[in-house]
Amino acid sequence: MTMTAAPVGPQRYAERYLATLEAPTQARQDIALALEAWGLPQLVDVAKQVVTELVANAVEHTDAATVSASITRTGTESARIVVTDTSRTRPSPGTPAPDDENGRGLLLVDALAHDWGSELVHGGKRVWAELRADGPQ
Template sequence: MEVARQIVTELVANAVEHTDASMVGASITRTGTVSARIVVTDTSRRKPAPGTPSPGDEDGRGLLLVDALAHRWGSELVHGGKRVWAELRADGEQ
């Protein structure tokens, strides 16, 4: 549960901080007995890209963290904005 919470936090923070989105939504859906899918949507058409922060930078690691915690993740443009998603496996495998 903590991994899901961290991923939701990072994806929502990215949507709020790095876009001019007027609306942000989030959902978690169970996708089987061993997995879940987290989806964050916003009204921006700008697709997210992992940063390359320097050791002294205080931010820029959100998507790197999502990449490390999620089984897989990605984004896609949809009508009215974009959807960023991450899939988790309950067995802890990535």
């Protein structure tokens, strides 16, 4: 009789942060550490940029006291980032003027992620981004 290991759920890391200016930096560091621990260094740079933008948007554009960020390994070279907050307003990419210093975060997420979106959930919303080692498509 051959024994095999029981299937294990996906690798996942989640944390809640106070909605302060330090939250994007903390989330970026935590997400990078999780990806490194899972052997996915090829996703670290993109994940750091995406989670920074999503958490910064939640901190800057909502009145949430806390923001949650999670990352789940979805394949051998892919992961999903989810940021949740208590706002019911879904984000949408703007069209900033060329000299605007703000307003490009979701455009960057759109350019870097394979796919992204948002959905209303009980108590707020979640914004997610799918990352793949082969880049956006």
